[in-house]
Amino acid sequence: MQTDLVSRAQRGDREAFSVLAGAAVDRLHTLARLILRDADLAEDATQEALVRAWLDLPSLRDVDRFEAWLNRVTVRACSNTRRASRRWSNRLAMVTAEPAEADHSSGLADRDELERALRRLTVAQRTVVVLTFYLGYPVADVADALDIPVGTAKSRLHYALDALRAALAADARSEAGAATKERTA
Amino acid sequence: MTANGDLERRLSDFYSREPLMRAPDWVLESALSTIESRRQRRGLLAPWRFARMTTSMKLAVAAVAVVAVGAVAITQLAPPPSVPGTPTVAPTNTAPITAPPSTPEPTPSQTGYVPPPLSGLFISEMHGIHISYPAGWIVRAATEPWTTDGEPAFTSLAGDVIYDPDLGDGLFLTLASQPLGDMSFEEWSTAVLDDACSDVGPTVVDGAAGVDCGPGTEVLVSRDGRGYLIMLRTSQDVQLVGFDATDWFSGVLATVQLAPEDAVE
Numbered sequence: 001m002q003t004d005l006v007s008r009a010q011r012g013d014r015e016a017f018s019v020l021a022g023a024a025v026d027r028l029h030t031l032a033r034l035i036l037r038d039a040d041l042a043e044d045a046t047q048e049a050l051v052r053a054w055l056d057l058p059s060l061r062d063v064d065r066f067e068a069w070l071n072r073v074t075v076r077a078c079s080n081t082r083r084a085s086r087r088w089s090n091r092l093a094m095v096t097a098e099p100a101e102a103d104h105s106s107g108l109a110d111r112d113e114l115e116r117a118l119r120r121l122t123v124a125q126r127t128v129v130v131l132t133f134y135l136g137y138p139v140a141d142v143a144d145a146l147d148i149p150v151g152t153a154k155s156r157l158h159y160a161l162d163a164l165r166a167a168l169a170a171d172a173r174s175e176a177g178a179a180t181k182e183r184t185a
Numbered sequence: 186m187t188a189n190g191d192l193e194r195r196l197s198d199f200y201s202r203e204p205l206m207r208a209p210d211w212v213l214e215s216a217l218s219t220i221e222s223r224r225q226r227r228g229l230l231a232p233w234r235f236a237r238m239t240t241s242m243k244l245a246v247a248a249v250a251v252v253a254v255g256a257v258a259i260t261q262l263a264p265p266p267s268v269p270g271t272p273t274v275a276p277t278n279t280a281p282i283t284a285p286p287s288t289p290e291p292t293p294s295q296t297g298y299v300p301p302p303l304s305g306l307f308i309s310e311m312h313g314i315h316i317s318y319p320a321g322w323i324v325r326a327a328t329e330p331w332t333t334d335g336e337p338a339f340t341s342l343a344g345d346v347i348y349d350p351d352l353g354d355g356l357f358l359t360l361a362s363q364p365l366g367d368m369s370f371e372e373w374s375t376a377v378l379d380d381a382c383s384d385v386g387p388t389v390v391d392g393a394a395g396v397d398c399g400p401g402t403e404v405l406v407s408r409d410g411r412g413y414l415i416m417l418r419t420s421q422d423v424q425l426v427g428f429d430a431t432d433w434f435s436g437v438l439a440t441v442q443l444a445p446e447d448a449v450e
Contacts, residue, residue, distance in 0.1 A: 012225055018217050025216075029208035034200070043212050050216035051223065055353075058225050080338055114199050133193070134200040165192060 006063040009054075017057070020066075021050050028074045034130045035078045037119050042078075049077035071135065072145045075127055082123045117167035125160035132157060226355055297427025300349070300356075303440060309345045312362040313448030314413065317440035318347045330449055331361040336377060336403075336414060344414075354418070356425065358437065362413045362448055370395070373412045374405045390415065391443045401431035404438065411445040 008016035028049055032042035053073050060069050118126060131137045131145055143153035303317040311327040318324065329342045337344030339354040348357035365373050374396050378385070388397035388404050393413070395406025403416035417434040419425060 010225075014217075014220060017220065021213060021216060025208045025213045026205050029212065030203070030206045033206050034203065042206075043209060046208055047212050047216045047219075050213070051219050054216075054220040055223060055226050056355075082335075110195070111199060111202070114195060129196065130200070133196040134203065161192060164196075168192075 002066065003063045006057075006060070006066045010057050010060065010063070014054075017054055021053075024067075024070055025050065028070065031071060031074050031130065031134070032078050034134055035075065035123065035127050036082060037126070041081050045074065045077045045081040048081060049074040052077060068141070068145075071131075075131070075145055078127065079123065113168060113171055116171060117164050120167040121160055121163055125156065125163060128153065128157045129160050129164070226353065298425040299428070300433060303437065307345070307347060308447075309360055310447065311449050312345060312360055312413070313411070313444040313446065314345070314360050314362065314415070315440075315442040315444060316347075316358075316360065316415075316437065318358065318437070319349070321350070322347050323350050327361070331363045331414075336416065337361050339418070356419050357417070359414070359416050359418065362411050362445070364450065365407060365410050365412050370405075370407045370412065373407070377405060377412070377414060390438050391441050393443055402434045406443070408443045409445045411443075411448060413443060415441065 002020070005016045005020050009020055025046060029042060029046045032045040032049070033039065036042050036045060049070070053070055056073070060066065118129070121129065127146065128142060131142045132139075137145065139153050139157070140150055142157070143150040146153060148156075301319040301321050304320045305318040305322065305324075306315065307318055307324050307326075308315050309326065311330065325346045325348075327337075327343055327345045331337055331343040333343070337346075337359055339346060339348075339357060339359075343361060345360040346357055347360075348354065368376070378396075378398055386397050388395055388406070390404055390406045390413070391408075393406040393408040395404055395413075397404050398416075402419070403414075406413050406415075415438065417430055417437070419428075419430050
């Protein structure tokens, strides 16, 4: 059913494409949100991904790989969107980088901690992490999605995990420091 | 249990609990409205035509192509049939006077994307760059200064964009420049590239030193306190058969003249 729609859309059938786009839009938006960690930019990136998918769909060789191809288009749209509004995004990052209240009152503390650490990664690093751990891509597919050599994908993931670990450790140190201050006060 | 394995498990667990985030309605509506007026790009190989072929069909097509190419080659290369009784002329190392010193006629297997010759000259008044570009390509000169540290996109008004009219944003050159201000070239180039280059190396354009981002289709250089960005963007989803972007871009770069004194401040 889907392959039929993809084939029709490749031949310029806008109705077929709108069905495909409607079915994919939330999934792509989620992917963009996880990569960009910004609601407005994610919406722009999702929109760009859908338009670009329409324009480039005739070049898709294997209709069975439509979803993976669409993910790749979205990853590239995220990168473009991020670059186009980098200055604005930096200001936003400064706002969101304010010390956030850690949620110790619930079982979500661990999640909150990871969330804050992920925000500290660069978009390039976070993209590799999302492709690997959210989409479950093996490194070869990550490399393919980003159009980089496998070795580069491996090292980018390695550095991303290192950066994540460092961010988690820094958070843990600052929380420990705050707790000590409270006790002595 | 390793620290690596622990973090990886945490990440897998974190993302597995991530809910699907509903996109606002306007995202889909706006995208569909945009494509109403946009025609799809057809790659030069039109790969969609082959997408549903079976392996045996593809092999059959390939065999026919090989036979066709062979037939053309035999027709072109075989000597004319000799007339009985006349002596056959032995081949010599001297080319016939009438034979043009040109490349052989292209066969189907050799055809590919070849940009037109670099016979156009564009002088960027906004950015202070002179550059040759392919005949027939469309120039959209910048109308705004480049003030952000992100690369100007295809649709940006801050970059001079020169593009193949048939491919649109599938193949285009972007030129932009801005004063370095208080930054060193290294700081500026790091901010512009934003960690997105896999293999940054040194380069020189019109005698100005700078860096080459990755596969050789994006360079940043500086002259007299002004940073220049020159890049060629290709779409990996558009089939540009036989087109060596890096090689072609280096030819374009060889025509560049940087004129920071002419740029708009």
